Amino acid sequence: MNLNSKALVGVPVRTKAGQLVGKLSSLEIDSETGRISLLRVRVRGMVPGLLDDEAFVAWSQVVSMSEKEIVVVDASVPATARLAKSDFAAPSAHLKEQST
Numbered sequence: 001m002n003l004n005s006k007a008l009v010g011v012p013v014r015t016k017a018g019q020l021v022g023k024l025s026s027l028e029i030d031s032e033t034g035r036i037s038l039l040r041v042r043v044r045g046m047v048p049g050l051l052d053d054e055a056f057v058a059w060s061q062v063v064s065m066s067e068k069e070i071v072v073v074d075a076s077v078p079a080t081a082r083l084a085k086s087d088f089a090a091p092s093a094h095l096k097e098q099s100t
Helices: 091-099
Strands: 012-015 020-029 036-043 053-058 062-065 070-072
Touching: 020 053
Parallel strands: 012 070
Antiparallel strands: 012 020, 020 036, 036 053, 062 070
8 A cells, every 4th residue: 555645644643552642743764775764753742732742653663554543562652751852862772772
């Protein structure tokens, strides 16, 4: 199935257990392989639009993706995640480290 990246922006991102992580804000593509390397997810703060954060989910953590919903493994985003861009030196390594 082919998906348009513009259609995916704003799609809810949930864990396999059904917990809402946030909404997809963008995709990052590896320029060498042409494959998606990670998802950027807008995580709502206590005051929407004011305290929003961004979480990164490695492509290896994605279970399924459609125009209606993206499902990621439960351990890919900690339940108490309030993640900022500066928290990630290497997104996939950081996510794997937290999931263990």
